Amino acid sequence: MLEKKDYYRLPWSMNDNPIAWIEVTDICNIHCDGCYRQHMTGHKSLEQLKEEVLFFKKWRNPDNFSIAGGEPLIHPDIIELVAFMKEQGVKPVILTNAQALTPELLHELKKAGLAGFTMHIDSHQNRPNWLNKTEKDLNELRQKYADMVYAEGGLYLVFNSTVYPSTYHEIPDIVRWGQEQFEKVQGLVFITYRTMTLDDSIGTDKEDHQVDLSKLSYVRDSFDEKFVTGPEVYQIIKETCPEYEASGYLGGSIRHDSYKWTIGALIGGKNRVYGSVGKKTMELAQAGHHWFTGRYLAYLSTAKIGPKIFLVGPWDEEVRKAWKNRAKDILRHPSHLFESVNMQSIGIIQAPDLLPDGRADMCDSCPDITIYEGKFVNSCRMDEYRQFGGFVSVLEKKEDVISS
Template sequence: MIAIPWNRQTVPHCVLEITQQCNLSCKACYREKMSHTRSVGQVLADLETIEKNQDVQTVSLAGGEPTLHPDLVEIVDRVHQRGHRVSLVTNGLLLTDDLLARLKTAGLDIVMLHVDEEQSRPDLPENPTIEAINALRKKLSEQVARHGIDAGLCVTIYKEHFGHLQHLIDCITSTPDINFVFATHAAEIPDIVEHSNISAAAPNGGIYRSAPTRNSDVQDFFRSTYGIDCFAYIPPKKPDSNEWPCISYYLPVLHSKTGNKLYTVQSGKADQALIRLSRKLTGRYMYYCPPRRWIIALQLLINGASTGSFFRAFGFVLQSLAPGKRLSAKRLVFENAPVVMEDGTVNCCDFCPNSTARNGKVIPVCLADHLEPIV
């Protein structure tokens, strides 16, 4: 396991909330449903606020439902022109081939599909099975991939559906076009208390009741099922905490018509060195990178050399060169909500990997409606 070497200044990801309009109802949504939509100028001003505070590499456009924004294509183009990777977080209901083609031309890199349990969707039956949900995830990801855009999933982990985590892993490992998963644990709406230290520098004034599931449950699942621990983690604010608020897994997969082969990876010092090298070469840490077969192969070989499993890695890479084989790598990120500890303090990420801008301040996106309502 390696600690991700970001800090508040160098964290490479942010979220721009371009509209609060939405066309779905989700059980775990923490957002206030309003009709407010940001103009292109306001969105770019928000981005400038974040750029002054962070070395951003990837910008996620979210909402609400961002495909409801009339100027979505222009926003993607403007963000792309500023030198950022662009991600779109959407429920997929309004995705059409025409829109995807225009978004690709504008510079969109990845579509994060929020197709989840506890949603009321017109493209799924009431109380759908996990098989039906995964079928829709695959269908939408294939549509996105046909336009040369990468696909990922945004999911919510509910206590009553925790057993479906294996179904999620099976879905992404059997789908070559899904390469990124961002998962959050369902938490109750936060009670926001008054703290004198609520600011962009100390955004921990919001208190959530403990979520029914946490990242420690996810770690237990991967240890018992795959025999691996998380690849990387973001340290908590409380260094003595046993709970890591943000963890990630790296799962290379070899796809073929006869089946899919999963390669389990444990991180080593060389992997952290590669993360630091990316910043030295580009001036920023990487958050999203396009999936390239040769880069995946190189990472596996370097990892194998540093963890004593080079020949195993070499054999896997060699198999990927055979006709009819396709090598992909799945990155899974699991994030806790801020958790109230027994001593009454709040445990969350030492820095927020999903910050947004509100009223000229940079704050965690999950607390934005409560700490800095749109005015």
């Protein structure tokens, strides 16, 4: 059971946030059921993207640029963009479905200064040759890319997947696979699926005019299943890996009891888990990184944290537990003393929830905010701006309070 007092509220804000989300294109080479971007404008020019980089540097104070889309790897200037970001002294990280990734492209990106990838792989992506597969089947694909990135070396790798009600019970298959990949995979992220439905919803724009919700890619005709919540994802991860513990969170923009971002970091060896970092270590990591670099932290530059992590044990009960587990493991298997000590983060994101009054409970201090016409806009809802000029309010039809 999650209790907010047991976790560190991440200190991120609009103007001091480690993540700058830059969308380079709205074109994609596959189609995910949970996608929230419509193809309307195509690739942005390199000039526009450089302006966005500088805008973020001025107003966001980022530690990394999350290069997103659409699918960023199909943008013709992706290598030049990565090199430009690197020149600005901010880590470039590509968010990709990896479909277009080859060892040659990977090598060029690394040379240009790429820090790492977040790869989105799940069973609702309509991937050619991977239709009707389970999350467990897809571990083979995750493994292919984990091996490819590891062979190149020096890059950070996170896998994320959208969690649908039908795939909730497959989360353990991904978590168990991740535990065997401590050297190659530095993070897993689970994002709970959300949609609006045309059969019972009416949308209005800021002038209270009814809008055509079907223009939004994340609207379905109907959806009868119950959405999965962040705490439910936490629960099933905990049942699979009892050593997992959350250490940081972001709440909701409206509801006091939401867990929008829940973040934990496992401490492990090559392919075994010792425990997690706790709230104190998360606080130290954020405040310490800000003290030394002037920025908060979202991605470590290396997952090989080493045994120094245990130095925080006197102040962090979770790290003490991990240290004891490692000591017991070394007594049983002395050769493990020479294995590296690694970290693997597990994050849970609960996408926006529609409230009965038509507003949406968003992530407090939205880390994935992006730029639309010179302003910051939550990337998950930017298509409402692109289609209707601003956020829409969505009410249940039966409430009958819409003027059109």
